[in-house]
Amino acid sequence: MxxxxxxxxxxxxxxxxxxxxxxxxxxxxxxxxxxxxxxxxxxxxxxxxxxxxxxxxxxxxxxxxxHLHYFLGVEAQFTPQGLFLSQRQYMQDLFQQSTMVAVKPLPSPLAGGEKLSKFDGTPPLDPTPYRPIVGALQYTTLTRPDFAYATKKVCHLMQAPTIVHWAAVKHILHYIKHTLHIGFLIWPSSRLSLTTYSDTD
Structure with missing residues (x-):
């Protein structure tokens, strides 16, 4: 328009x-x-x-x-607590796209202590299937900031992904399978508060 x-x-x-x-x-x-x-x-x-x-x-x-129900892959549900936003259907479509419909759920988006580097694993994979999956993961962080850090790590490896990097992407998908019910709840303005946590040294 x-x-x-x-x-x-x-x-x-x-x-x-x-x-x-x-x-x-x-x-x-x-x-x-x-x-x-x-x-x-x-x-x-x-x-x-x-x-x-x-x-x-x-x-x-x-x-x-x-009323809003679905917009650009984001589902909206009005509840007594506020507006609940999720991308459940979008993420299920992502499982279809990556042929990982039957993946087992995992409780974390990244393996403990894992530090991904562009030098991890050889030889490089064909980046053609890697890039759209990682791009879709970026979009899902609109309502799922809980795996934004892990997604950022695999995004930095788009140029020459390896089998190690692909394993990290699959780990994120396993985590999403475990947490499909999670979304983003927006409270009415009278109850809105922002709490942040940081674990840095």
Missing amino acids: PEFLFISNGSSASKIGTSIFLKFMGSHSIFILIYVDDILITGSCPATIHQFISQMRCEFSIKDLG
Whole structure:
């Protein structure tokens, strides 16, 4: 969808991303996320959102799918505790893509004490199957930061992966199999708090 349609409607492009637009209607704000022909709209007031959608219908044909359920591989579930985001189906598709549907679950994303290096293992593997799997793992860390570190390690080895590096990727997939039920819970703003942990020397 062309950007000018939103800009001409009074929306402004966000500085944090070319696919994000902001619109202010009175005291209320609306946020619009666009990817090709998929649009995600949210804001501070449901009535204002409906008003905005009605304005958009005057400009072009759109189909309102209601509350968010699935967007770009991310599943959204509204619960009494808040908004639960997960990529369960996306990760199951990843098992199909990597022909590892029947993998056994493991309790950690990386073997204890493992320090991956570009010099580990010889000879280099064909990187063609390695790269899309690792790229997909990167995307899953949107809702799964628990294996972001392990994914970053295997991402650094895309240029010339070896059988040792592929084993590390498979280890992450084994861990995902063990934790498919885990997702990212966003609490209502009144209960929002951020806690971080660090184990550094």
